[in-house]
Each structure stands twice: as structure tokens, then as C-alpha cells.
Amino acid sequence: METLIIILVGVLTAVAIYLVLSRNLIRVILGTAIFSHAVHLLILTMGGLKNGTVPLLGEDATIFVDALPQALILTAIVISFAVTAFVLVLAYRAYQELGTDDLEEMRGADDE
Amino acid sequence: MYLIISAILLPFAAAALIPLIHNRLGRLNIGWLALAIPLSLFAFFVYQIPAISAGETFTETLYWLPSIGIDMTVYLDGLGLIMALLITGVGSLVILYSIYYLSAADSLPHFYAYLMLFMGAMLGVVLSDNLMVLYVFWELTSISSFLLIAFWYHRKNSRAGAQKSLLITVFGGFAMLAGFLMLHTMTGTFSVRQIAVELTQYANHELFYPAMFLVLLGAFTKSAQFPFHIWLPDAMEAPTPVSAYLHSATMVKAGIYLVARFTPIFGGNSAWFWTVTLVGLVTLFWGAFNAIRQTDLKALLAYSTISQLGLIMSLLGLGSAAMQTGITAEAAAVYGLASFAALFHMVNHSTFKGALFMAVGIVDHQVGTRDIRRLGGLMAFLPFTFTIAIIGSASMAGLPFFNGFLSKEMFFTASLEALNMEMFGLGTWGWLVPVIAWAASVLTFVYCAIIVFRTFFGAHKPEKLDKIPVEPPFGMLLPPAILSFLIVAVFFFPNLLGDHLLRPALNGVLPGITGAAPHIKAWHGFNTELWMTVAIVVFGTILFISFRKWKGIYKLFPAGWTFNALYTNSLKGIERASSYLTNSYMTGHLPHYFAYIFSFFVIAAGGTLIWSGALNIDLANDSPLSVYEILLVVVMAMAAVAILFAKSRVSAILLNGVLGFSIAMFFVLFRAPDLALTQLVIETVTTVLFLVCFNYLPDWKKENSPKHVKVRNTIIAITGGLTITLIGLSVNSADLYETISGYFEDSYELAGGRNIVNAILGDFRALDTLLEGLVLFIAGIGVFSLIRLKVRKEPNDNEN
Numbered sequence: 001m002e003t004l005i006i007i008l009v010g011v012l013t014a015v016a017i018y019l020v021l022s023r024n025l026i027r028v029i030l031g032t033a034i035f036s037h038a039v040h041l042l043i044l045t046m047g048g049l050k051n052g053t054v055p056l057l058g059e060d061a062t063i064f065v066d067a068l069p070q071a072l073i074l075t076a077i078v079i080s081f082a083v084t085a086f087v088l089v090l091a092y093r094a095y096q097e098l099g100t101d102d103l104e105e106m107r108g109a110d111d112e
Numbered sequence: 113m114y115l116i117i118s119a120i121l122l123p124f125a126a127a128a129l130i131p132l133i134h135n136r137l138g139r140l141n142i143g144w145l146a147l148a149i150p151l152s153l154f155a156f157f158v159y160q161i162p163a164i165s166a167g168e169t170f171t172e173t174l175y176w177l178p179s180i181g182i183d184m185t186v187y188l189d190g191l192g193l194i195m196a197l198l199i200t201g202v203g204s205l206v207i208l209y210s211i212y213y214l215s216a217a218d219s220l221p222h223f224y225a226y227l228m229l230f231m232g233a234m235l236g237v238v239l240s241d242n243l244m245v246l247y248v249f250w251e252l253t254s255i256s257s258f259l260l261i262a263f264w265y266h267r268k269n270s271r272a273g274a275q276k277s278l279l280i281t282v283f284g285g286f287a288m289l290a291g292f293l294m295l296h297t298m299t300g301t302f303s304v305r306q307i308a309v310e311l312t313q314y315a316n317h318e319l320f321y322p323a324m325f326l327v328l329l330g331a332f333t334k335s336a337q338f339p340f341h342i343w344l345p346d347a348m349e350a351p352t353p354v355s356a357y358l359h360s361a362t363m364v365k366a367g368i369y370l371v372a373r374f375t376p377i378f379g380g381n382s383a384w385f386w387t388v389t390l391v392g393l394v395t396l397f398w399g400a401f402n403a404i405r406q407t408d409l410k411a412l413l414a415y416s417t418i419s420q421l422g423l424i425m426s427l428l429g430l431g432s433a434a435m436q437t438g439i440t441a442e443a444a445a446v447y448g449l450a451s452f453a454a455l456f457h458m459v460n461h462s463t464f465k466g467a468l469f470m471a472v473g474i475v476d477h478q479v480g481t482r483d484i485r486r487l488g489g490l491m492a493f494l495p496f497t498f499t500i501a502i503i504g505s506a507s508m509a510g511l512p513f514f515n516g517f518l519s520k521e522m523f524f525t526a527s528l529e530a531l532n533m534e535m536f537g538l539g540t541w542g543w544l545v546p547v548i549a550w551a552a553s554v555l556t557f558v559y560c561a562i563i564v565f566r567t568f569f570g571a572h573k574p575e576k577l578d579k580i581p582v583e584p585p586f587g588m589l590l591p592p593a594i595l596s597f598l599i600v601a602v603f604f605f606p607n608l609l610g611d612h613l614l615r616p617a618l619n620g621v622l623p624g625i626t627g628a629a630p631h632i633k634a635w636h637g638f639n640t641e642l643w644m645t646v647a648i649v650v651f652g653t654i655l656f657i658s659f660r661k662w663k664g665i666y667k668l669f670p671a672g673w674t675f676n677a678l679y680t681n682s683l684k685g686i687e688r689a690s691s692y693l694t695n696s697y698m699t700g701h702l703p704h705y706f707a708y709i710f711s712f713f714v715i716a717a718g719g720t721l722i723w724s725g726a727l728n729i730d731l732a733n734d735s736p737l738s739v740y741e742i743l744l745v746v747v748m749a750m751a752a753v754a755i756l757f758a759k760s761r762v763s764a765i766l767l768n769g770v771l772g773f774s775i776a777m778f779f780v781l782f783r784a785p786d787l788a789l790t791q792l793v794i795e796t797v798t799t800v801l802f803l804v805c806f807n808y809l810p811d812w813k814k815e816n817s818p819k820h821v822k823v824r825n826t827i828i829a830i831t832g833g834l835t836i837t838l839i840g841l842s843v844n845s846a847d848l849y850e851t852i853s854g855y856f857e858d859s860y861e862l863a864g865g866r867n868i869v870n871a872i873l874g875d876f877r878a879l880d881t882l883l884e885g886l887v888l889f890i891a892g893i894g895v896f897s898l899i900r901l902k903v904r905k906e907p908n909d910n911e912n
Contacts (some may be wrong), residue, residue, distance in 0.1 A: 001730055001736065001737050001741065002735065002839065002844050003734055003844075004527075004658045004737065004741070004742070004745055005745070005778075005836055006837055006840035006841050006844060008310040008745050008748055008749055009837065009840060010833040010834060010836050010840070011749045011753070011836030012529060012748070012771070012834040013832055013836045013837075014631055014753050014829045014830050014832060015752040015753060015755060015756060015829070015832025017710055017828060017831035017832045018825055018826065019755070019756070020706050021703050021706050021710070021825040022411065022703065022815055022816060022825075023702075023815070024241060024812075024813065024815065025605075026761060026809060027316075027810065027815070028702070030765070031753065033768055033798065034755070034768065037771050037772065037775055038836070040775065040787075041778065042836070042840055044778075044779075044784065044787075045784055045840065045844065045851075046843060046844065047736075047851075049734040049735050050736075050782060050783065051735060051788075052783070053783060053887070054784075054785060054865070055783070055857075055859075055868040055869055056868070057556065057787075057860050057866040057868065058866050059858065060415045061477060061782075064857060064868065065464040065784070066853045067784070067856050067869050067872060068852070068856065068871045069874035071784065071873050073876065074786060074787055075880065075881070075884050077787070077790050077794055078790070078794070078884060078888065079884060079887055081794045082887060082888050082892075083891070084798055084801070085798075085801055085895055086891045086895055087890060088802065088900075089750075089837070089898045089899060090898060091809065092805055092808050092898075092899075093898045094807060095808070095809055096808075100810075101810050102813075103701065103702045108472075110137060111675060
């Protein structure tokens with residue numbers, strides 16, 4: 001299971017890198033969103049998968065899955081949402097001001 | 113009691129305070145307050161003279177980083193004391209002088225803050241026993257020198273001169289640091305005194321010579337020794353008080369001090385002897401030779417300082433012979449005279465060169481120029497300044513009744529002694545030492561004559577001057593007058609200085625060698641030294657009178673082949689090369705920068721993984737697979753790849769949604785209910801946000817990059833994904849550390865929560881969560897202001 005998920009993480013990362021390397025701003029933003037998906041899966045997998053029950057005490061169980069990666073991911077999900085929202089609005093604003101979403105054309109803009 | 117450490121730190125405190133209080137002083141010149149610092153420190157160090165001359169030394173330690181042997185250990189002995197007296201004594205006079213020299217338009221708080229910074233740093237250099245602390249102070253002197261040279265920073269030459277001095281002295285400082293570290297590697301200590309004791313057993317160590325030469329490089333660059341002397345003439349762009357203080361009396365003597373301080377460590381070694389002596393002699397001659405051709409009085413004084421520093425350096429080199437093992441005590445005492453002469457001349461040089469700089473500063477200040485082609489006949493207008501200049505010049509030329517005569521005679525004695533030294537291969541080449549010494553002294557006489565005669569004698573040329581010269585205020589004349597008084601006083605009472613200051617200082621240079629400090633006498637009978645001086649006066653006068661006939665000799669040196677040209681050209685070359693390099697990759701294209709980042713990641717992380725042999729794939733511990741999971745993985749992989757080929761942005765964003773919701777499913781399967789809930793909410797909001805934004809964004813255009821760019825991006829993407837996969841698999845296969853999650857499983861006892869994830873977020877790591885909220889808040893403000901902010905366009909009316 002872990003091996004399969006890690007390979008999936010690799011595929012997601014490759015797609016994300018390709019999108020981030022694009023010159024189209026929306027593709028770059030999509031790429032960062034997919035990056036965070038890949039990272040969340042990776043962190044969860046590193047803690048071991050399905051080797052215990054849900055980390056809730058009082059469930060008549062003695063072995064729980066690792067709760068720490070889950071806490072980390074919970075934080076990461078929220079932060080990545082904030083970042084995605086921010087760069088989306090940044091893209092919107094850049095398009096309003098510069099009239100393009102092409103990074104090549106943005107180069108040399110007065111704001112730089 | 114940390115009295116000496118406080119003495120070092122006091123100027124630093126003053127440097128910090130001066131900018132704060134200068135506004136509250138009203139019309140009082142801040143210089144008067146600054147003057148109190150060196151005066152009180154000078155009094156403090158004078159108070160130490162009786163104890164030090166009785167042979168005592170003082171040590172104070174303030175622990176800083178004791179675990180690695182770096183402590184602020186100060187060590188006050190004769191050598192440190194004589195330097196400290198120079199620093200604070202000349203410092204007091206220079207500050208008094210500067211109060212009258214600088215105009216109200218200059219930024220006085222900056223000037224005095226820099227000067228205090230320098231004074232503290234310089235005291236730190238000469239009083240530190242710990243090499244690392246010494247190094248820090250050493251570089252601080254370079255920095256304060258840089259700031260002071262560039263004090264009139266609106267002048268291009270000031271900035272260039274400051275840059276040059278900084279580059280050269282800091283280059284030497286770095287070399288010296290490397291040398292210090294090598295000494296530490298050999299001996300295991302940073303204490304100068306300790307190293308002096310221990311280094312003798314490491315004479316065959318492979319680092320012994322590298323350490324020696326690196327330390328010397330630091331000393332030579334700082335003390336403007338050939339071929340690093342080129343920064344000192346350019347440093348003359350500094351205000352004259354700075355030139356008098358840093359660039360003749362104190363900072364440039366830091367290198368001299370370092371060589372003196374390291375003589376107990378390296379003295380007696382033939383490489384040390386030859387390097388220090390020869391570099392000193394070449395500098396002595398080259399400086400004097402070049403001083404004569406200068407037309408700017410300050411540049412002339414700069415070259416003469418270079419020359420005099422070379423003289424002192426060569427004396428220290430000759431004196432180091434006394435440390436040789438296996439020579440008799442009498443021979444050691446005879447050779448040690450050179451070191452005594454070095455210290456003596458160092459003090460004398462500070463007096464006469466300080467006086468001369470101040471006199472030249474007065475001429476510049478009162479007449480408006482210091483170009484000797486425009487000057488002449490000032491004796492009638494500036495009689496006091498003339499007196500000071502003639503005393504300083506005569507002392508520098510080594511004429512009787514002035515202190516320079518005594519130390520120059522001693523220099524000749526020491527150089528003649530080189531003829532008798534039967535070591536270091538001196539037998540055949542020893543005659544060079546007195547010959548160079550004598551020739552350079554003739555040239556010294558010539559440039560001293562130029563200072564006096566071209567400035568104060570001859571015809572007055574009022575048409576070439578901006579101002580009618582008048583004597584400056586008393587306060588400006590007083591400091592050089594005090595120095596001139598000392599010049600004469602030392603000649604008549606040399607042993608007051610010799611017995612109380614120079615003898616204990618010599619003990620720091622040549623420990624354990626007794627009898628090297630002589631009873632100084634002005635009259636030695638008609639010996640070789642006296643005839644050498646007589647010959648200097650005769651030949652010097654002839655050369656001075658016939659200067660026009662032989663000055664063509666300077667044209668023999670092609671202008672493109674100087675060290676200055678080498679410096680300028682290499683600086684230009686480095687600037688060109690670095691701007692070419694930077695422009696070649698800093699293109700302004702975001703995709704390029706991303707490509708660098710990911711390529712670097714692949715090469716550094718992937719390369720490390722493979723080369724370090726960490727790659728290790730072990731599938732044994734995997735948890736079992738189920739059909740649903742395989743299906744989900746396939747769906748996600750397909751959705752991800754499909755995004756790359758999406759024809760419209762709506763399909764792309766929906767495919768991204770597929771990824772997000774599939775991950776939520778995984779969170780369910782992997783026993784993470786909180787994550788699944790959060791992911792569902794966030795993914796929904798994100799998708800909606802994307803769709804809303806798309807309303808305002810241009811259409812999804814096909815990626816129209818050239819083919820090779822696409823191929824490059826594909827390679828980077830695939831290798832990047834592969835690297836992540838391999839790292840993930842290797843980490844998953846290894847079990848390096850015990851998991852720490854067991855701790856959190858007591859969450860009910862520790863935090864009162866049954867949901868472990870919630871307990872971590874809300875209790876164990878509550879501060880992190882709080883700050884996460886702050887991040888969200890900041891992002892929210894960013895989003896809001898980006899949407900609402902209206903950038904006011906700059907009015908373009910002029911163009912239309």
C-alpha cells in the first residue's frame with residue numbers, strides 16, 4: 001500500500017512541477033495546489049498506513065495510527081488553502097493591471 | 113575589576129551615544145565631549161606606566177565562548193601599553209585639532225562616532241590576548257577606516273579610496289584569520305602567550321609556514337607594505353585629522369604591532385627574518401622613491417608613511433634574529449637593538465608624522481590647496497605652521513636635535529650589524545641591508561626638503577591661491593605644537609622614554625633577552641653611522657637641488673605596469689565577470705527560476721540519495737492493498753495526468769477537484785476522519801474560488817512554448833517526481849528513529865482530550881495553531897487589499 005501511494009505521490013509531483021514550470025499563471029497556481037496534495041499524502045504515508053485504529057481514545061483499541069502526521073497535515077491543508085487563495089487573487093490583480101497572465105509578457109513590468 | 117576591558121569598551125559606548133545626544137547639545141561642538149574619552153583613557157594608561165615599567169603585566173578575562181576557547185582576555189604589557197598610549201594620546205590631539213578643522217557643514221556626530229569606533233577597536237587589537245577577539249577588533253579597524261575615508265562620500269575619489277583600502281585590508285584580514293586558525297589547529301589554543309610557549313615544538317608541522325605567511329599577509333596589508341601599499345595614498349581622501357590619526361600614527365601600525373607581537377612566536381626562524389626584513393627594506397626604498405615625485409603634500413606624506421613603516425618593519429625583521437636558538441646572550445642583545453630601534457622609531461614616527469600631517473592640514477585649510485606647484489613662500493604668512501613643519505621634517509630626515517636622529521642612527525647601527533650576522537645566509541648579501549637603508553634615507557632627506565622648501569620658501573604665488581593665508585586658531589596649532597615639543601624633548605631626554613616605556617615594550621617583543629635596550633645617547637663619536645648621516649645631508653642636498661635634471665627617471669616606469677593599474681584592472685574584470693554571470697541566469701523569467709530550483713533539488717537531493725548509498729527499497733512492511741484503494745490510486749493518477757492535457761480551464765479545475773476529493777477518500781481509508789472533513793470543506797471552497805476567479809481571468813490558452821522548452825520541462829518534471837518517489841521509498845524502508853507519537857496517546861491525561869489530533873492542535877501545539885490563524889488572517893488581509901486597493905496612476909500629463 002505505502003509503495004503504491006508513494007508512486008502516486010511521485011506522479012502528482014511530476015505533474016505539479018510541469019505545471020509550475022509553465023508560463024501561464026493559472027497553470028502555475030494549479031501546480032502549487034497539486035503540490036500540496038502530493039505533500040499531504042507523502043506526510044501521511046511516512047507515518048505508516050492502516051497500522052492501527054482511528055486516533056480517538058475510548059474506542060476500545062490499544063493501537064492507533066500515528067496522530068502526529070495528521071495534525072501536521074491539518075495545519076498544512078489550511079495554510080495551503082490560504083496560499084492558493086492569495087495567489088489566485090494576486091493573479092487576478094496582475095491581470096487587471098497588466099492585461100496578461102503570461103509570465104513571459106509580465107517580465108520587465110514596471111512593478112519589478 | 114575589569115578596568116582594562118572597560119577602557120576598551122568605553123569608546124564603543126561613546127560611539128553609540130554620540131548620535132543620540134548630539135541634538136541636545138545646542139551650539140556646543142560634540143567634539144569637546146568626544147575629547148573627554150581619549151583624554152581620560154590616556155590618563156588611565158599613563159597611570160599604569162610605573163607598574164608596567166617595573167615589569168608587571170595585567171590580565172583580565174571576560175568569558176565569552178569558553179567551550180571553544182574564545183574569551184575576551186586582555187593582556188596589558190609594555191608593548192600593549194605603548195600602543196595604547198599612542199592611540200589615546202594622538203587620539204586626544206587629533207580630536208582637538210578636528211574640532212577646528214571640520215566645518216559646521218560636516219556631519220560631526222558621524223565623524224566622532226566613527227572615530228570612537230576606531231579608537232575602541234584599535235585598543236582592542238593591541239590589548240587582546242585571544243586571537244579570535246583580536247581578529248574581530250582588527251576587522252573593526254578596517255571598517256571604521258573605510259567609514260572615515262569615505263567621510264566626504266559625495267566625492268568619487270573618497271568612495272574609491274575607501275573601497276580600495278577595505279578590499280586590500282580585509283583581504284589581508286581574512287588571510288590572517290586563516291593563519292590564526294592554523295595556529296589553533298597546531299597548538300589547540302587561541303592565546304598569543306600560550307602559542308608562543310607551545311609553537312616551538314611544531315616547527316616541522318606542515319601548517320607552520322602557511323600560518324606564518326598568512327599572518328604576515330595580514331600585517332603587510334594593514335601596514336601598507338609593498339606591494340599592498342597602494343591603498344594608503346588613496347586613503348588620503350579622508351579628512352586630514354583622520355590621515356594623521358589612522359593612516360600614519362595608529363591603524364597602519366597595527367601590522368607593525370602584530371609582527372612585534374608574533375616575534376616571540378616566529379622569531380629566530382630564517383623565513384620570518386628574511387620576509388619581514390626584505391619586505392620592509394623594499395617598502396622603505398619604494399615609498400621614499402615615490403614620495404619625491406608627488407605634487408600633493410598629503411600624497412607625499414602618505415608615501416613617506418609607507419616608507420617609514422617599511423623602515424620599522426625591516427628593523428623588526430633584523431631584531432627577530434635575536435630569538436635564534438644557539439646564539440650567545442651577548443649576540444642576542446646586540447641583534448635585539450634593532451627591535452628596540454623599531455619601537456623607538458614607531459613612537460618617533462607618530463610624533464613627527466602626526467605634526468606634519470596637521471601642519472599640511474593647516475596649509476590646506478588656510479590656503480585652500482595642498483598642491484606644491486601652487487604653494488610657496490608661506491613662511492611669512494604661517495610662521496607657526498612653518499616652525500612645526502620644519503621640526504617635523506627635520507626629525508623625519510634624521511637630523512640632530514630631533515628624535516628622528518636618534519632612531520635613525522640606531523637603524524644604521526642595526527643595519528650595519530647585519531654585516532656581522534653569520535646566519536640565515538647573510539654573509540654574502542648582508543651588505544645590501546645598510547646600502548638600501550642609506551639610499552632610502554637620502555631619498556627621505558630629499559622629500560623632507562621638498563615639504564619645507566616648496567611650501568614655505570620661494571616665491572609666494574597669490575594668483576594661484578583661493579585665500580589669503582593667515583594663521584589658524586590657537587586650538588588648531590596646539591596639537592601639532594605639542595607633538596613638536598615632544599620631538600625635541602625626546603631628543604634631549606630619550607632615556608625617560610626608553611627606560612619607562614621602550615624597555616618593558618621590548619620585553620614583549622623579545623622575551624627573555626636582556627641587555628638589548630641601550631642607554632640612548634645622541635653622541636657616539638665619529639663612527640660609521642655619523643658619517644652615513646653626513647653623507648645623507650650632502651647627497652640629499654645635491655639631489656634636491658638637481659631634482660629637475662633627474663626627475664625623468666620616473667617616466668621610465670610605464671603607467672600600465674603599476675600595482676595600481678593591476679588593482680584597477682582586476683577590479684574591473686571581476687565586476688564585468690560577475691555582472692555577466694549574474695545577467696546570464698537572472699533572466700527575470702519565473703519559469704527559469706523554477707527550473708533552477710527543481711533542477712537543483714533533483715541534483716542535490718537525488719544525487720545525495722544515490723551517492724551516499726541511502727537508496728534502499730524494502731516492501732516487506734507494507735500494509736495490505738484493497739481493490740478500492742487501487743481504484744482510487746488509478747483515478748488520481750489519471751486525473752493528474754489529464755490536467756496536463758485539459759482543453760479548457762473548467763475541466764482542469766474539475767480534475768483538480770477530483771484529486772482533492774479522492775484525497776479526502778484516502779483520509780477516510782487511512783483512519784484520519786478529521787483530515788477527511790477538513791479536506792472536503794477546503795476542497796469545495798477552493799474549487800468555488802477557482803471558478804469565481806476564472807470569471808475575471810483570460811481564457812485558458814494552449815501552452816505555446818518552443819519544443820525544446822517543453823522537453824526540458826518534461827525531463828525536470830519526471831526526474832523530480834522520480835526523486836520524490838525514491839526518497840519516499842527509501843525513508844519508508846528504513847526505520848531510523850523511534851516514533852514519538854506514543855507520547856500523544858496519553859492525551860486524555862495530559863490534555864483532557866480524547867481526540868488525539870485535536871489535542872495536538874489545541875493543546876500540545878496550541879501556539880502553532882494560533883500562529884496558523886495569524887497566517888490565515890494575514891492572507892485574508894492580503895486578499896482583501898489586493899481586491900480593493902486602487903493604485904493611483906502616476907500623472908503622465910507631461911508626455912501627452
